[in-house]
Amino acid sequence: xxxxxxxxxxxxxxxxxxxxxxxxxxxxxxxxxxxxxxxxxxxxxxxxxxxxxxxxxxxxxxxxxxxxxxxxxxxxxxxxxxxxxxxxxxxxxxxxxxxxxxxxxxxxxxxxxxxxxxxxxxxxxxxxxxxxxxxxxxxxxxxxxxxxxxxxxxxxxxxxxxxxxxxxxxxxxxxxxxxxxxxxxxxxxxxxxxxxxxxxxxxxxxxxxxxxxxxxxxxxxxxxxxxxxxxxxxxxxxxxxxxxxxxxxxxxxxxxxxxxxxxxxxxxxxxxxxxxxxxxxxxxxxxxxxxxxxxxxxxxxxxxxxxxxxxxxxxxxxxxxxxxxxxxxxxxxxxxxxxxxxxxxxxxxxxxxxxxxxxxxxxxxxxxxxxxxxxxxxxxxxxxxxxxxxxxxxxxxxxxxxxxxxxxxxxxxxxxxxxxxxxxxxxxxxxxxxxxxxxxxxxxxxxxxxxxxxxxxxxxxxxxxxxxxxxxxxxxxxxxxxxxxxxxxxxxxxxxxxxxxxxxxxxxxxxxxxxxxxxxxxxxxxxxxxxxxxxxxxxxxxxxxxxxxxxxxxxxxxxxxxxxxxxxxxxxxxxxxxxxxxxxxxxxxxxxxxxxxxxxxxxxxxxxxxxxxxxxxxxxxxxxxxxxxxxxxxxxxxxxxxxxxxxxxxxxxxxxxxxxxxxxxxxxxxxxxxxxxxxxxxxxxxxxxxxxxxxxxxxxxxxxxxxxxxxxxxxxxxxxxxxxxxxxxxxxx
Numbered sequence: 001x002x003x004x005x006x007x008x009x010x011x012x013x014x015x016x017x018x019x020x021x022x023x024x025x026x027x028x029x030x031x032x033x034x035x036x037x038x039x040x041x042x043x044x045x046x047x048x049x050x051x052x053x054x055x056x057x058x059x060x061x062x063x064x065x066x067x068x069x070x071x072x073x074x075x076x077x078x079x080x081x082x083x084x085x086x087x088x089x090x091x092x093x094x095x096x097x098x099x100x101x102x103x104x105x106x107x108x109x110x111x112x113x114x115x116x117x118x119x120x121x122x123x124x125x126x127x128x129x130x131x132x133x134x135x136x137x138x139x140x141x142x143x144x145x146x147x148x149x150x151x152x153x154x155x156x157x158x159x160x161x162x163x164x165x166x167x168x169x170x171x172x173x174x175x176x177x178x179x180x181x182x183x184x185x186x187x188x189x190x191x192x193x194x195x196x197x198x199x200x201x202x203x204x205x206x207x208x209x210x211x212x213x214x215x216x217x218x219x220x221x222x223x224x225x226x227x228x229x230x231x232x233x234x235x236x237x238x239x240x241x242x243x244x245x246x247x248x249x250x251x252x253x254x255x256x257x258x259x260x261x262x263x264x265x266x267x268x269x270x271x272x273x274x275x276x277x278x279x280x281x282x283x284x285x286x287x288x289x290x291x292x293x294x295x296x297x298x299x300x301x302x303x304x305x306x307x308x309x310x311x312x313x314x315x316x317x318x319x320x321x322x323x324x325x326x327x328x329x330x331x332x333x334x335x336x337x338x339x340x341x342x343x344x345x346x347x348x349x350x351x352x353x354x355x356x357x358x359x360x361x362x363x364x365x366x367x368x369x370x371x372x373x374x375x376x377x378x379x380x381x382x383x384x385x386x387x388x389x390x391x392x393x394x395x396x397x398x399x400x401x402x403x404x405x406x407x408x409x410x411x412x413x414x415x416x417x418x419x420x421x422x423x424x425x426x427x428x429x430x431x432x433x434x435x436x437x438x439x440x441x442x443x444x445x446x447x448x449x450x451x452x453x454x455x456x457x458x459x460x461x462x463x464x465x466x467x468x469x470x471x472x473x474x475x476x477x478x479x480x481x482x483x484x485x486x487x488x489x490x491x492x493x494x495x496x497x498x499x500x501x502x503x504x505x506x507x508x509x510x511x512x513x514x515x516x517x518x519x520x521x522x523x524x525x526x527x528x529x530x531x532x533x534x535x536x537x538x539x540x541x542x543x544x545x546x547x548x549x550x551x552x553x554x555x556x557x558x559x560x561x562x563x564x565x566x567x568x569x570x571x572x573x574x575x576x577x578x579x580x581x582x583x584x585x586x587x588x589x590x591x592x593x594x595x596x597x598x599x600x601x602x603x604x605x606x607x608x609x610x611x612x613x614x615x616x617x618x619x620x621x622x623x624x625x626x627x628x629x630x631x632x633x634x635x636x637x638x639x640x641x642x643x644x645x646x647x648x649x650x651x652x653x654x655x656x657x658x659x660x661x662x663x664x665x666x667x668x669x670x671x672x673x674x675x676x677x678x679x680x681x682x683x684x685x686x687x688x689x690x691x692x693x694x695x696x697x698x699x700x701x702x703x704x705x706x707x708x709x710x711x712x713x714x715x716x717x718x719x720x721x722x723x724x725x726x727x728x729x730x731x732x733x
Contacts, residue, residue, distance in 0.1 A: 037082030061355030152183035254280035289324025295642030304374035313650030339426035342370035346408030376467035383470020453516015459530035529588025557629025
């Protein structure tokens with residue numbers, strides 16, 4: 001069959017379009033990049049695929065480079081492959097040439113040149129190494145061209161917000177082999193992006209031309225750096241190798257803290273490896289310790305709720321992350337009232353931003369506290385961390401912040417004194433809904449009307465119960481028995497109130513929320529799984545919640561939908577009203593397991609495993625659409641989901657913990673294993689060198705006909721293994 005030149009060009013164009021829609025990410029500290037498989041930025045919003053979002057190079061909530069495209073003698077290269085390494089450190093694009101005539105007019109056939117782009121991020125700088133290797137019979141003289149530009153747009157502009165005024169784009173600066181773009185913002189700050197090259201460059205307008213001559217069977221190498229701090233120094237191989245070494249070492253340290261698991265299922269191991277590498281990518285070393293940023297591209301900043309949930313998900317295997325999260329959030333705890341920032345004394349941070357719009361107060365998110373659940377989650381994590389590590393000294397340091405958080409719950413959270421914690425945004429620029437389902441339409445009644453007034457969401461009340469119990473445990477360890485007793489009494493009273501006021505007998509589950517008139521939002525939702533996670537339901541209600549969650553109206557076959565299909569505002573393509581969130585599924589699975597419902601927990605675990613196997617690189621996104629599962633079809637992607645996302649990556653660790661039934665009590669050196677189960681696709685699990693206090697041990701799980709066999713080896717320190725027949729005998733939160 002003869003293929004015409006036009007058909008060949010169309011084939012190349014179609015293949016290129018697919019490659020440019022598949023986005024890749026790199027991150028280090030507050031610098032991250034989103035780009036296509038060629039390594040190019042186009043300054044666009046990508047409407048296709050699970051990685052939809054703005055591409056470019058970002059620093060501190062600003063897109064500091066919106067365009068960077070490589071041309072080979074004026075033509076787009078042809079892609080051979082492009083991917084990020086398994087540790088998320090280096091991106092590599094393998095490219096070749098289309099037919100062109102070089103500077104001497106010599107015809108160079110296609111695929112005569114092999115071009116490799118290798119890229120990494122390290123300390124406010126993008127490093128790129130280009131290799132041009134020739135397989136031509138004659139010398140080739142060509143121009144490598146980069147087209148570069150920077151729009152310096154705030155991330156909120158890229159998310160759709162319109163600004164009346166913007167700052168001033170300054171005239172580009174050319175200095176030898178360096179090209180600098182800059183912007184003076186309305187906040188008075190000048191933001192600078194400097195592109196520097198190791199080879200002589202001809203810079204014309206926003207086009208950088210690099211003349212290259214390559215002999216047959218030889219290679220040429222060019223280095224490029226893009227600095228967000230204005231560094232115009234000439235790139236060197238020494239600096240590149242130092243950056244590579246530093247980035248690899250840091251990634252390896254964070255991955256090692258999580259990747260302790262080996263199993264009999266190679267696909268599951270890939271999922272664990274991917275989740276470990278993605279969490280390592282998102283973890284940023286702050287002055288207070290490691291902190292997982294929420295997700296790329298929209299949420300690559302510290303979020304309170306997201307980090308607290310992620311730390312809870314991985315606490316059993318990596319408690320150091322929880323310490324970093326608690327230290328940062330205690331330092332950022334609100335100390336005064338601000339209606340603009342939705343802040344009150346003792347409240348825990350929702351998010352913080354550094355961009356121009358936040359600095360100018362065009363948005364309230366510079367330091368924003370409009371999340372109602374971060375405060376009790378902070379207390380929950382502190383209690384769970386103490387149990388996991390017996391780090392009494394650190395928890396004693398945290399105790400003043402914990403007491404302030406408890407005071408916020410009582411004095412500000414429950415403003416009307418009915419015993420429940422409500423939210424009501426203080427100003428119109430803040431979030432209307434302030435639980436984890438924080439889109440405008442996510443809290444609604446059975447007739448579809450939105451809940452109004454001060455809203456009490458059900459999971460928040462469960463978090464408060466768990467938070468009071470966690471704080472009571474800390475107070476007891478710190479020998480404040482009076483406070484401990486008082487908090488336990490409050491927890492018991494609130495637990496009874498939740499089961500009395502939120503339970504809907506006709507639905508067989510808990511109401512989503514109480515609105516400002518104390519009217520229940522009687523909708524079947526995934527929120528009830530959070531109630532189980534906190535141990536608030538009584539036995540009969542827990543059984544009913546299990547039936548509700550596993551009903552096809554909520555369980556899609558790929559996971560738990562946020563709301564049931566018969567809800568008035570159900571839409572499987574919405575953000576919170578029918579989609580599937582992996583972190584939400586992991587919390588529900590853990591909650592079901594807590595009540596001994598391993599069959600239901602296992603179905604969720606299996607569903608998410610099957611979903612992970614069908615997403616590229618085993619990377620679960622922030623969320624995906626809630627359409628029912630059909631044979632031979634993959635889950636339907638949600639277009640603007642963040643990927644990677646911290647608590648989506650953390651989901652596998654929480655579900656595996658629930659499956660294995662592991663809890664650690666460091667004070668007594670006890671590893672508890674309660675009623676473990678393994679799904680039929682997982683025969684063996686080994687948890688290597690699990691840290692417990694100053695010791696460690698390796699745990700082995702093997703599925704048998706009559707249950708799961710458990711063993712412990714490589715024991716260092718005075719540790720012992722205790723098996724419990726029933727997870728409900730655990731203390732939990």
